Amino acid sequence: AKLTNLTFLNEMSGGNADFIREFLNLFVTNIPASVTDLEDGLQQKDWEKVRQAAHKMKPSLNYVGLKETYEDVMAIEKNAKELINLDDMPTLIKKVSDQCAVACIELENELKQEEA
Secondary structure: OOOOOOHHHHHHOOOOHHHHHHHHHHHHHHHHHHHHHHHHHHHHOOHHHHHHHHHHHHHHHHHOOOHHHHHHHHHHHHHHHHOOOHHHHHHHHHHHHHHHHHHHHHHHHHHHHHHO
16 A cells, blocks of 8 residues: 555645646655755754754645654654653654655656656
């Protein structure tokens, strides 16, 4: 089964193909950059950087149906903000990173199919 689900994006945009393509292009550009910020922040123990990166990712994840990833990112943001459960952060960030990598592949395939 695919991780991503474009139902919400379709409903929200009234099935506007241009809007969806634009959004998916932004997702596959911005999400990997945010994941890099999460990983860099973790390495540097820069929790404010982690918090900001997590916060920035949330809407995009929601739009493409990544519910579990969204929950994980919410937890990362909360932990980074309150400086709690920091021992869990490497595992959480790794999970988010892996899920986002799969999601980007799925959405890139979606974009390729639209161009075909």
